[in-house]
Amino acid sequence: MSINREKNRIYINLNKCTGCRSCEIACSYHFSKTFNPEISSISVIRNDRTGDIKISINSTCDFCKDEDKPLCMKYCVSQALSII
Ligand code: SF4
Ligand code: SF4
Numbered sequence: 001m002s003i004n005r006e007k008n009r010i011y012i013n014l015n016k017c018t019g020c021r022s023c024e025i026a027c028s029y030h031f032s033k034t035f036n037p038e039i040s041s042i043s044v045i046r047n048d049r050t051g052d053i054k055i056s057i058n059s060t061c062d063f064c065k066d067e068d069k070p071l072c073m074k075y076c077v078s079q080a081l082s083i084i
Pocket of ligand 1: 019
C-alpha cells in the first residue's frame with residue numbers, strides 16, 4: 001500500500017465501528033510488539049451507557065511505516081477504517 005504521509009488521512013466510519021478497540025491493540029503492537037493500548041496512536045472511547053463512540057488518532061501515527069498495511073485497518077473486522 002502506497003501512503004502519502006502528507007496528503008493521506010485515516011477515515012473513521014463511526015456507523016461501522018463497534019468500539020471493540022482491536023485497533024488500539026494492533027497499533028500498540030506496531031510500535032512496541034506488545035499489546036498496550038496506552039501507547040497507541042489511535043484511541044477509542046465507548047460510553048457503555050449511551051453507546052456513543054469517540055475515536056481519535058494523534059500525531060504519533062506513522063501510518064504503520066514498514067508494515068504491509070496499517071495494522072489498525074488490517075485488524076478492524078468491521079472495516080470502519082480506511083485511507084482517504
Ligand atoms: S477495530 Fe474497528 S470497530 Fe473496533 S474500535 Fe477500532 S475502528 Fe472501531
Ligand atoms: S496507521 Fe498504524 S500507527 Fe497509525 S493509528 Fe493505525 S495502527 Fe496506529
